[in-house]
Amino acid sequence: MSEIHPNVKRVLYSADDIKNRVQEIGKQITNDYKDSKDLVLIGILKGSFMFMSDLVRSINLPKTNVTLDFMAISSYGHSTNSSGVVRILMDLKSNIEGKDVIIVEDIIDSGLTLNHLVELLGSRKPNSLHTAVLLRKKDGIKIDVPCRYIGFDIPMVFIIGYGLDFAENYRELPYLGELREECYKK
Ligand code: PRP
Ligand code: MG
Ligand code: MN
Known part of the structure; x- marks a missing residue:
């Protein structure tokens, strides 16, 4: 494996660990949506861009109309804690009414961001709405x-x-x- 960044205290999941887990999730989605007509995967920028790109490559749904869309939002800004205020920086380009939707997020910390997104996208009348999240901080919710x-x-x-x-x-x-504490604590 290549060099670890000096500001990283320890590696929690290697590129291989992530690859294996993402492939498992892709298989689950493939199985759960095999009867879906229209599946829209919505990546929440910027954090989800890598997870989204690997996840869509591990989904295999030749009979489904699979499309991708993106939303850019921000809640953290330049701090380490969620502010709870979710700003939409870029909205979807597509209409999700009547479609099966999966929101793809990198992490749930407080849950405020995803909760807000589920409410917002739910109001646009999708046929179904679920979430795929790579990381969950259970004690932060x-x-x-x-x-x-x-x-x-x-x-x-x-x-x-x-x-x-x-x-x-x-x-x-x-x-x-894990980011070294001295990199964000003063
Ligand atoms: C981060 C992360 C999630 C959210 C999780 O995004 O990508 O979207 O915060 O926090 P929460 O569960 O406490 O709401 P951020 O606002 O940092 O924007 P980014 O994805 O562009 O980094
Ligand atoms: Mg984010
Ligand atoms: Mn962030």
């Missing part, structure tokens, strides 16, 4: 949001890599790592 597909339950540490940032950095790392 403030609002109970139903997640159909979960990659890993993780401890309350600051995670970076595989799309996840701290102040916009480290998204490019191919693994999920």
Whole structure:
């Protein structure tokens, strides 16, 4: 494996660990949606971009009209805690009415972001609405949001890599790592 970034305290999940888990989720989705007519996967930018791109490649639904869309929102800004205020920076391009929708998120921390998205997209009358989340911080949850597909339950540490940032950095790392405390605590 290539060098670990010096600001990473430890690797929680290697690129291989992630690949295996994402493939399992892809198989579950393939099985659950084999009778679906229209499936829209909605990636929540920016954090979900890597998970989204790997997940869609592990879905195999030749009889379904599979489409992708993206929404950009922000709740964290440049801090390490969710502000609870969800800002829509870019809305969907497509109409999801009558379609089966899966929201693809990188992480649930407080749950405020995903809860807000489920309410918002639910109001647009999809045929079904579910969520696929790579990481869940079980002890951080403030609002109970139903997640159909979960990659890993993780401890309350600051995670970076595989799309996840701290102040916009480290998204490019191919693994999920714990950020050294001295990098965000003063
Ligand atoms: C992060 C993460 C989730 C959300 C989770 O996004 O990608 O979308 O926060 O936090 P919550 O469960 O406490 O609401 P962020 O706002 O940092 O934007 P980003 O995806 O562009 O990094
Ligand atoms: Mg995000
Ligand atoms: Mn972020």
